Amino acid sequence: MKKNHPFHMVTKSPWPILASMNIMTLMVGSVKWMQTKETSLMTMGMVTLTMVTSMWWRDVNRESTFQGNHTLKVKSLMKMGMIMFILSEVMFFVSMFWMFFHSSLSPSIEIGMNWPPKSIKTFNPMEIPLLNTIILISSGVTVTWAHQAVLAGKMNQSNKSLAMTVMLGIYFTILQKWEYNQSQFTMSDSVYGSSFFMATGFHGLHVMIGTIFIMVMMMRCSKMHFSKENHLGLEAAIWYWHFVDVVWLFLYLSIYWWGK
CATH class of the missing domain: 1.10.287.70 (Helix Hairpins)
Structure with a gap:
């Protein structure tokens, strides 16, 4: 028609x-x-x-x-929709950081006016958290490599770099689960436990979603669904993954390093 x-x-x-x-x-x-x-x-x-x-x-x-x-118009509107979705996710994590800084910059008398509260044994930021930071930064490099490979028409190279990104995402999730198992505090241990597990837990959920997103794009790339000009799904996955990277950097610097 x-x-x-x-x-x-x-x-x-x-x-x-x-x-x-x-x-x-x-x-x-x-x-x-x-x-x-x-x-x-x-x-x-x-x-x-x-x-x-x-x-x-x-x-x-x-x-x-x-x-x-x-069409070009449809793709531009879909890109705008993805941007608005990521902005909504940014505001979601802003609320998490707001909770953390509100509680840490002026600790209430209920937690002894100390941060972290007394008896909370925090994680060493130079151990698993630092390794996870390196992993996510590396995954940002590999997913950017995949995008550049698609722009150059090198689909086989793009597949390999997307596979590396998926493996790094899975590795991050395994380490995060191992860290949770080693934790000496729980979500019910004052506002510190609540803010820590809410922020890092929701970020971990976003990593798992992003890993599945990249995995689906890898399958589509292997089936030659993308070209130099048309790869909107891959672009959306890359934007989402970079958002996950940046949020983790803020989490690491504020909750693991500054707030320890």
């Missing part, structure tokens, strides 16, 4: 309503898990939501890669 505008008018799809139903199932299941430790409903919601979103994104890939519906 001939169009007289540059926009993409999407066709009818079952995925939005199914995704909303599965998100509701996941939310109710999560509440049930917190109250009763029963995981069946939460697991069902997570599995079905993963399936629905996979089908939805598959359709988006078909619309862009094979049907050519993503």
Whole structure:
């Protein structure tokens, strides 16, 4: 059908309503898990939501890669949407840093007017945290290498650098889990424990999401979905990964190093 505008008018799809139903199932299941430790409903919601979103994104890939519906105007608007999403994530972490600095710069009498509170044994910033910082900075280098390789038309080189980024992301997550296991304080140990595990835990979740994002882009790159001119999905993944890198640098400098 001939169009007289540059926009993409999407066709009818079952995925939005199914995704909303599965998100509701996941939310109710999560509440049930917190109250009763029963995981069946939460697991069902997570599995079905993963399936629905996979089908939805598959359709988006078909619309862009094979049907050519993503015009320059559509791509510019999608880039703006990704930028706005990352800005919303920035504000989310701003609230975490606000909580941390509000509590650390003027410790209340309830925690003994000390920071860190008495009896809290903090992590040494020159050990696992520093290694994780090196890992994430290295992953930022490899993902930038992947982007430059795509711009040069070297898809095989891009695949290798994306694989390295995925491995570094997985390595970071393993070390973060090991660090949590070694922790001598918990989330319920005053405002320090709450702010530490909320900030680093949500960052760890973003690392896992970013790793999956990069992994999917690696699969698409291996199937030759990208070209020098058209690789919007890869660009979005790279932006998201750099956001994760920068947030970790602020976390390391403020919570691990300055706030110890």
